[in-house]
Structures are given as C-alpha cells and as structure tokens.
Amino acid sequence: MHPAFSVIFLTTLIGAGQGLFLALYAAEVGAFLDALPPQAAHGFFAIGSTLAVVFLGAGLFASFFHLGRPERAWRTVAMWRTSWLSREVIVLPAFMGLVAAYGAAHYFGLGDTLLVGAIAMLACVALFVCTGMIYACIKFLQEWATPLTVINFILLGCASGFTFAAAFAAATGSALTGEFAGWAVTFTVAAFLTRAASLIRNQRLKPKSTLQTAVGIKHPRIVQKAQGFMGGSFNTREFFHGASPALVRAVKWGFLVLVFPLPAVLLAAGAYFQSTPVLIVAFVVQYLGLMLERWFFFAQANHPQNLYYQAVS
Amino acid sequence: MTQLALIIDLNVCVGCHACVTSCKEWNTSGGAGYLSDDNPYERDPTGCFLNRVQTFEVGEFPNTQTVHFPKSCLHCEDPPCVPVCPTGASYKRAEDGIVLVDYDKCIGCKYCAWACPYGVREVDEHQKVMKKCTLCVDRIYDPKLPEAERKPACVMACPTNARLFGDIHDPESVVSKAIRENGGYQLMPEWGSKPANHYLPRRTTEMRLRADELERVDNPLKIDGLLPKPALKEPALDDVTTW
Numbered sequence: 001m002h003p004a005f006s007v008i009f010l011t012t013l014i015g016a017g018q019g020l021f022l023a024l025y026a027a028e029v030g031a032f033l034d035a036l037p038p039q040a041a042h043g044f045f046a047i048g049s050t051l052a053v054v055f056l057g058a059g060l061f062a063s064f065f066h067l068g069r070p071e072r073a074w075r076t077v078a079m080w081r082t083s084w085l086s087r088e089v090i091v092l093p094a095f096m097g098l099v100a101a102y103g104a105a106h107y108f109g110l111g112d113t114l115l116v117g118a119i120a121m122l123a124c125v126a127l128f129v130c131t132g133m134i135y136a137c138i139k140f141l142q143e144w145a146t147p148l149t150v151i152n153f154i155l156l157g158c159a160s161g162f163t164f165a166a167a168f169a170a171a172t173g174s175a176l177t178g179e180f181a182g183w184a185v186t187f188t189v190a191a192f193l194t195r196a197a198s199l200i201r202n203q204r205l206k207p208k209s210t211l212q213t214a215v216g217i218k219h220p221r222i223v224q225k226a227q228g229f230m231g232g233s234f235n236t237r238e239f240f241h242g243a244s245p246a247l248v249r250a251v252k253w254g255f256l257v258l259v260f261p262l263p264a265v266l267l268a269a270g271a272y273f274q275s276t277p278v279l280i281v282a283f284v285v286q287y288l289g290l291m292l293e294r295w296f297f298f299a300q301a302n303h304p305q306n307l308y309y310q311a312v313s
Numbered sequence: 314m315t316q317l318a319l320i321i322d323l324n325v326c327v328g329c330h331a332c333v334t335s336c337k338e339w340n341t342s343g344g345a346g347y348l349s350d351d352n353p354y355e356r357d358p359t360g361c362f363l364n365r366v367q368t369f370e371v372g373e374f375p376n377t378q379t380v381h382f383p384k385s386c387l388h389c390e391d392p393p394c395v396p397v398c399p400t401g402a403s404y405k406r407a408e409d410g411i412v413l414v415d416y417d418k419c420i421g422c423k424y425c426a427w428a429c430p431y432g433v434r435e436v437d438e439h440q441k442v443m444k445k446c447t448l449c450v451d452r453i454y455d456p457k458l459p460e461a462e463r464k465p466a467c468v469m470a471c472p473t474n475a476r477l478f479g480d481i482h483d484p485e486s487v488v489s490k491a492i493r494e495n496g497g498y499q500l501m502p503e504w505g506s507k508p509a510n511h512y513l514p515r516r517t518t519e520m521r522l523r524a525d526e527l528e529r530v531d532n533p534l535k536i537d538g539l540l541p542k543p544a545l546k547e548p549a550l551d552d553v554t555t556w
Contacts, residue, residue, distance in 0.1 A: 066422060068421020068436065068441025069421045069441050070420070075402075076422075077399075078399070079396075079401045082395075083397050085397065089399060134424075139393075140501075140504050141427070209503060213500070213502065214501060215382055215512075216498045216512055217514070221371070221372060221373055223369065223370045224367065224368070224369050225379070226367055226368040227365070227367050228367045228384075229362070229365065231352075231358040231359045232357065232359050233360070234438075235432045235435065238423065303430075304432075304501065305429070306432075308431075
C-alpha cells in the first residue's frame with residue numbers, strides 16, 4: 001500500500017493523545033487508591049487534558065487531508081453498524097469531548113472527575129479498537145488481518161502517550177515523572193514484543209491469492225504482458241509504495257531503533273536525572289520512530305490487486 | 314432475486330480494447346459526469362477507467378497461450394467494499410444486484426478501494442469520488458433505447474461476442490447456461506466475495522458438426538454420388554447444372 005501521510009499523522013497523533021489521557025487518568029486513580037501522590041487540578045489535570053485534546057485535534061485535522069471531499073465528512077457517521085471507519089469517526093470526537101470535559105471538571109472543580117474519566121477511558125479503548133480494526137478487518141490484506149494490529153496500536157499509542165506524560169510531569173514539576181517514565185518503558189518493551197511478533201508473522205505469511213486465482217488459470221507459469229495502459233492509474237499509485245527494498249529495510253531498522261531501545265534509554269536517563277529536555281527528546285525520537293513504523297505498516301501490506309499490475313507492457 | 318452480471322469468455326476475447334474505449338466513451342458522457350483524464354496526449358497519460366483489458370502469457374515457450382483478460386467490477390454477491398463505506402455511498406442494489414457508488418455521498422476516503430481485492434475501483438482525481446463499473450445502469454433500463462441495445466456499452470462494443478450480459482440467478486438465462494455448460498468460474502474465490510461476473514475458460518476448439526448435418530437436406534434418395542460429375546468446363550453450381 002502507498003503510505004498516506006494524513007493517515008500516518010492521524011494514527012500516531014491520536015495514539016499519543018490517547019496514551020496521554022490514560023496516563024492522566026491512571027495518576028488520578030492512583031491518587032484515589034493512595035498509591036500515588038495527588039496532583040494539582042489546574043496545573044496537572046487541566047493542562048494535561050488540554051494537551052491530549054490538542055493531540056487528538058491535530059490528528060483529526062490531519063485526517064481531513066485524506067479525504068477527497070472533506071466538506072462531506074459529516075456523512076461518515078451514517079454506517080456505524082458495518083464500518084469501523086464510521087465508528088472511529090464517531091468515537092474520536094466523542095472521546096475528545098470527554099477528555100475536554102474531564103479537564104474542565106478538574107479545572108472548575110466540578111467533582112465526579114473519576115466517573116467522567118472512567119467513561120473517557122472506555123471511549124479511549126473503543127477508539128484504539130476502532131482504529132486498529134479499520135486495518136485488521138480487511139481480511140485479504142493479510143499483513144493487517146491479525147489481532148496483533150489492534151494490540152500494536154494500543155501499546156504503541158500508550159508508549160508514546162506515557163513518554164509524553166513523563167516529559168509533561170517533569171516540566172510541571174510533578175512527582176510522577178519516575179512513575180510515568182517507568183510505565184512508558186514498560187509499554188515500550190511490551191510494544192516491542194508485539195510489534196516484533198507481527199513482523200515475524202508477516203515475514204512468514206504465504207499469500208492466499210496468486211496470479212492463478214486472480215485470473216483463474218491453473219497453470220504454474222503465468223506472466224503478465226500488459227496491464228492495459230502505458231501510463232499510471234489509481235491502481236498503480238494507491239497500492240504500491242514505490243520505494244526501493246533497501247529504503248523499506250532502512251525504515252524498518254530505523255523504527256526498530258527509534259521507537260524502542262533509544263526512547264527506553266532516554267526515558268531511564270531522563271527519569272534518573274529528572275531532566276525535562278531529555279524526556280522531551282525521548283518523546284520526539286519515539287514519535288519520529290512511530291511515523292516510520294506507520295509508514296512501514298502501510299508499505300508492508302501487499303494488496304492482492306497488485307497481482308494484476310505486475311508489468312506495464 | 315435478480316443478479317445482473319457480465320460473463321467474459323476468455324476463449325473468444327481477442328484483446329482489442331473495444332470494450333474499454335466504449336465503456337469510457339459511454340461513461341464519460343453520462344449524467345453522472347465525466348471520467349477525468351490528465352495529460353491524455355502527453356508524457357504521462359493517466360485517467361479514470363471502469364474497465365481494463367490485460368494480457369497474460371500462460372505456459373512456457375513454445376507452448377504458450379496469450380490470454381486477454383478484461384477486468385471490471387465483478388458486482389460481488391457479498392461485496393467486501395460495501396460494508397466498509399462509512400457514508401453508505403457504496404451500496405448494492407437489492408433489485409438487480411448492481412454495486413454502485415452514490416457520487417453525491419462519497420467523501421473520497423478510498424477505504425472501499427482498499428477493501429476490494431480485485432482493484433476495480435478508481436478514484437476520479439478531479440471529482441474526488443470513487444468510480445466503478447455501473448453495468449451501464451443508465452443504459453440497461455432506458456426505455457428510449459431499442460430493446461436490443463439495453464445492454465452495457467462494453468457488451469454492445471465487443472466484436473467477438475466475448476461478453477454476455479444477463480441474470481445469473483435465472484437458471485434459464487443465456488449467462489447461466491454459459492456458466493453451466495462452459496465451466497464458468499469466479500476470480501479469487503478464496504475471499505468468499507462471490508463475484509457475480511464469471512469468466513469462461515479457454516477451451517479446445519472442436520468442429521461441432523454431426524454426420525447428418527453434412528448431408529444435403531434436399532437429397533432424400535441419397536443418390537448424389539451416383540450422378541455424373543460435370544465436366545471441368547461446364548458450370549458447377551447446383552442451380553445451373555443439369556442434375
């Protein structure tokens with residue numbers, strides 16, 4: 001598949017926003033259970049929720065660039081019974097509203113923040129599932145059609161969100177820097193395990209569709225001689241990434257370094273030295289790595305329609 | 314229930330692309346708007362087509378067959394592109410099974426194209442909506458056209474009659490018989506999308522004449538061979554010879 005930057009930004013930004021919200025809510029629940037020190041309503045929860053809404057809003061904004069007709073985007077709420085994309089379009093603004101309400105409840109001291117946060121957490125999980133299922137539900141994109149897709153979206157989103165939360169806690173002088181950094185490392189390690197599992201799985205995939213099933217001729221040797229046109233078409237642009245195998249390999253190793261070991265080291269160092277800049281660098285490095293990861297996620301998916309476009313003429 | 318479909322006879326298709334140009338001509342001139350092209354006469358021509366003819370070589374030299382393979386929307390009975398559409402712009406008509414896109418509802422998110430294993434949906438780069446074969450829904454029900462012309466433009470254009478059009482749910486229709494009697498098959502059956510369009514495979518071409526068809530109908534006594542053959546210089550046609 002051709003990686004679209006609008007979707008790369010959408011999925012990585014909302015992942016970070018969701019992770020950041022989960023970090024905030026975890027801090028509140030921890031304080032409620034007397035396991036963590038309580039945090040300031042204004043300086044911590046209200047600003048943190050605002051930042052989460054900014055991440056989510058930026059992702060939503062990026063998603064519009066994927067649409068040919070963005071002015072009709074409101075129509076996407078129609079088919080929530082069948083379409084994961086429609087469900088995501090409903091859940092994302094709902095989640096943004098709930099996070100904003102959560103922040104406002106803290107800011108104005110309205111109480112019931114635990115309840116609002118619990119509802120927002122459900123929406124957060126639903127959003128992760130919707131985003132992942134958009135890709136995982138297409139059964140013939142075999143690289144995507146696995147529960148690992150959803151799990152990776154959840155764990156990678158939590159990793160980057162908690163990394164940001166660690167930097168945020170350090171910047172606001174919160175006592176939770178160490179906790180957040182520890183959880184961020186935990187999520188990063190868990191995401192490494194599941195992402196590595198999906199890489200191994202995808203390497204061993206055997207495509208179900210072959211040229212034989214695509215044209216219905218049961219001969220072992222079929223060679224395409226013409227695809228029907230000399231110039232490009234939507235089919236040759238949308239479903240091929242067009243990058244060299246060397247670049248794809250470089251992106252894979254790039255994200256394997258930038259998303260997992262490097263941020264883990266930076267998180268440990270940042271938490272040890274209580275250094276805000278180091279933690280910010282950890283988030284930025286991991287975010288750039290996640291963009292590479294998402295690019296690779298798309299590039300690796302091999303659409304069966306490509307069988308029909310193997311030779312120009 | 315009706316399920317309209319095209320049956321494409323790979324045994325007959327000569328790869329002339331007449332169905333492609335006819336499809337483009339009809340569908341770029343209709344009420345739904347043009348099918349846009351870019352740089353049609355320049356270096357990198359590109360455009361939106363609803364039908365393509367591809368060519369494959371099967372076998373190893375010298376035993377090869379060149380197979381011309383027309384490809385358009387297969388109007389699946391369980392279309393994977395329809396449930397994923399977030400707006401309901403992509404839909405399958407209950408009355409005749411045609412899969413259509415409502416160009417006024419489509420937001421151009423391309424998700425349906427991702428969800429089609431056959432690659433038969435193309436974005437119109439200027440109208441920014443998804444386009445696909447409509448089975449010429451604006452032709453086949455048009456009462457202003459003569460009955461014989463109420464067929465998709467590609468079917469009308471095919472010079473070798475490699476494209477048949479009809480209801481595959483009617484067991485007595487021409488297309489159902491063609492599927493039944495000539496080993497009609499579906500593309501990528503492994504995904505369970507149940508394409509309505511079927512393809513007829515290459516077949517060994519045989520003389521289909523029975524012995525009685527070789528005899529003269531107006532020769533009940535079967536005495537042809539007994540009559541003298543006309544001399545070389547005499548006229549030899551039946552109606553001018555003496556016998």
